[in-house]
Amino acid sequence: MKIIEVKENKKQYLDLLLLADEQENMIDRYLDKGKMYVLDDNGIKCECIVTDEGSDVLEIKNIATVPDYQGKGYAKSLIDFIVEKYREQYAILQVGTGDSPLTIPFYEKCGFVRSHIIPNFFTDNYDHPIYEDGVQLVDMVYLQRPL
Numbered sequence: 001m002k003i004i005e006v007k008e009n010k011k012q013y014l015d016l017l018l019l020a021d022e023q024e025n026m027i028d029r030y031l032d033k034g035k036m037y038v039l040d041d042n043g044i045k046c047e048c049i050v051t052d053e054g055s056d057v058l059e060i061k062n063i064a065t066v067p068d069y070q071g072k073g074y075a076k077s078l079i080d081f082i083v084e085k086y087r088e089q090y091a092i093l094q095v096g097t098g099d100s101p102l103t104i105p106f107y108e109k110c111g112f113v114r115s116h117i118i119p120n121f122f123t124d125n126y127d128h129p130i131y132e133d134g135v136q137l138v139d140m141v142y143l144q145r146p147l
Helices: 010-020 024-031 074-086 104-109 121-125
Strands: 002-006 035-040 044-052 057-065 092-098 113-118 130-132 135-137 140-146
Touching: 002 074, 010 024, 010 035, 010 044, 010 057, 024 044, 024 057, 035 074, 044 074, 057 074, 074 092, 074 104, 092 104, 104 140
Parallel strands: 057 092
Antiparallel strands: 002 035, 035 044, 044 057, 092 140, 113 140, 130 135
């Protein structure tokens, strides 16, 4: 298993990116300014994009695992890598996600705690309703953990 930084042609992973953020123009907002990493374990299994949000905050903008490999620890391995790589440069790692029973418990298991919400983020910024596990996503929930 190896983790590789992708510096060019990030859109080659669009299918994977769209698993975590299903509207391409929203991905375009952070794709170029973010640092992208892919986890290769006999093929790409997971990707992650992080951005510098200022004030010592690094944000996970997109993290997704190929569906057949979800639940096998790849996303957690990628988060552990980000924590190790950036712990000397930032104080906080944060992530924004929908209030979903699939994602919130995952981030909590990775050491994140709820920080704040942005009301109506999904309904205001996406051109269609976003559903996860049968729940419509409305507010963006931010979680943070120290680095």
